[in-house]
Amino acid sequence: MFELSKELEEFKSRTREYVQKVVKDYAKTMDETNDGGDKIVKDFGEMGLLGMKIPQKYGGLGLGEMAFAIATEELGSESGGASHSLHTQLNALQLLLSVGGESSIEWLEKGSKGKEIYSVALTEPAAGSDLGALQTNAKIEGNELLINGEKIFTSAASFSTKMVVLARTSGNPGDKQGISLLLVDSKTPGIEIHKLDLMGIRGAGVSYVKFNNARVPKDSIIGKEGDAFRGAIKALMVSRNGYAGIAVGVARGSLDEAIARATARKQFGKALIDQEWIAFNLADAYIKVDAARLLTWRAAQLFDKGVEALTEASMAKYYAAITSAEVSRMALHVFGGHGLNRGSKVERLYRDSKIMEIAEGTNEMQLMGVSRTFQPKK
Known part of the structure; x- marks a missing residue:
């Protein structure tokens, strides 16, 4: 069982509060206009989110991959675009650190504070x-x-x-x-x-x-x-797990919407959630979201311990991606025709979910990576 440290619990609470106060309202605008990423990234810098993975000696918070998984989920539950924007900045910083090390300190510090957008x-x-x-x-x-x-x-x-x-x-x-x-x-x-x-x-x-x-x-x-290839691959494997966090967030946000709708909506004299097929679909989704989160947290914890958890990251990315697609699709069914309205949250998250299966390595690439763990050595 995963138990977050007090520091990470506080980080999670601050991030969730920020998402509800700022990102929730802004998410629809980003989606409708296909714009606004610069504003949200500057906000991330002011909130201190951009420095979460960077060691304190380089001007960051030094919270590691667990914080990354938590933040991408919280943001992803409202907006795949906003969470992807955070992921991009942290991915860039990870590349600079992994390839450049001490020589990148100026750019790590500027990036961590939002003075540069990468x-x-x-x-x-x-x-x-x-x-x-x-x-x-x-x-x-x-x-x-x-x-x-x-x-x-x-x-x-x-x-x-x-x-x-x-x-x-x-x-x-x-x-x-x-x-x-x-x-x-x-x-x-x-x-x-x-x-x-x-x-x-x-x-x-x-x-x-x-x-x-x-x-x-x-x-x-x-x-x-x-000589950047090896360092770049290492950085990208770590960032892959952050994308699993986005997918968990998209799935969780879709599930939350479906539960709220099924609780409020009545058909044939009772709430949708009291109808067995609805309740079972929600329960199945709840299990899958939790399993995807645990896979993501396991990989993050291993990375924080210095383990090259490449297989675990691929497992998390694959399962979280297909879970986001399945759960967001289920949420649309619960909403029925209302969920098909352009700009509704479940419709937006459904579109975001498909990106989860392609970006940062397709589902097939994740399966290829996992399969190497049991294939005979040549």
């Missing part, structure tokens, strides 16, 4: 989950880098001040060596940013980015040149 440019049109196949290149020319290539599904790009970019500084696509992590100004000439109009996690600034002879200083490289 986007994360990793995925490419022809290189999704396979980071080794990326083709964006940063050619070294004296004291500069000349960047060319494309990135897709770049979170927060439309409103970021800095862009965390994975690019090839040497070697060929398929090579794990020669990949570098860059931190560049988002307004650099030669960088084109086109915001996407996704069905879910709206307002999070997810964009297509094109680099067309974008020149940046050579010292934009974070850490050692050409």
